[in-house]
Amino acid sequence: MNFRSNAILFCLFVICVSAHAQPAISGKVSGGFQAPASRDNEGRRHVLKGSDAKPIGNKIFEITAPRVTSFRPDNTLDMVIEAPVCQFDSNSNIASSDSDLSFKTTDGRFSIQGAGWLWDPSQSHLTISNN
Numbered sequence: 089m090n091f092r093s094n095a096i097l098f099c100l101f102v103i104c105v106s107a108h109a110q111p112a113i114s115g116k117v118s119g120g121f122q123a124p125a126s127r128d129n130e131g132r133r134h135v136l137k138g139s140d141a142k143p144i145g146n147k148i149f150e151i152t153a154p155r156v157t158s159f160r161p162d163n164t165l166d167m168v169i170e171a172p173v174c175q176f177d178s179n180s181n182i183a184s185s186d187s188d189l190s191f192k193t194t195d196g197r198f199s200i201q202g203a204g205w206l207w208d209p210s211q212s213h214l215t216i217s218n219n
Contacts, residue, residue: 121151126181126209131161134209136176136183147178154183156207167193169207169214183207189216 121141126134135158138151154176156169174185184206191214192199202216 121149123176123178123181128210128212130212132166132212133159133163134212135159136181136207136209138174141176144175149176149178150174151176151183154185156183156209158209158212165194167191169205171205181209188219191216 121138123136128134134156136151136154136156138154140152141149144150151174152172154169154171154174157165158167160166169189169191171185171189172187174183174187176183186204188201188203189205190199190201200216201219203219204217206215206217207213
């Protein structure tokens with residue numbers, strides 16, 4: 089291949105990659121929101137979904153009816169966190185709220201309710217600050 093052929097292939101590659109990039113959220117998202125799934129150091133996958141999302145700051149969104157589901161490395165559901173509302177920082181993937189929450193493992197081993205919380209999926213770490 090010559091230089092011109094390489095340049096054309098590179099331009100086509102850039103156009104294809106740009107066409108598949110996800111657009112930035114610029115207004116309210118209704119009818120379902122899902123943050124990109126993340127994995128922790130032990131291979132567990134975490135997914136944050138909500139009924140609605142609206143931007144409230146620099147890549148920070150208010151999520152209505154958030155639900156965090158965590159899956160074991162073998163893809164079986166392990167635990168669920170639910171709350172009425174939270175703030176989601178799309179830079180760090182951290183969700184937090186002053187609202188109530190419920191946490192439960194799917195096998196029934198453990199459940200807890202509280203108010204004021206922070207979820208860091210990179211560490212599989214949930215902090216409940218009140219009640």
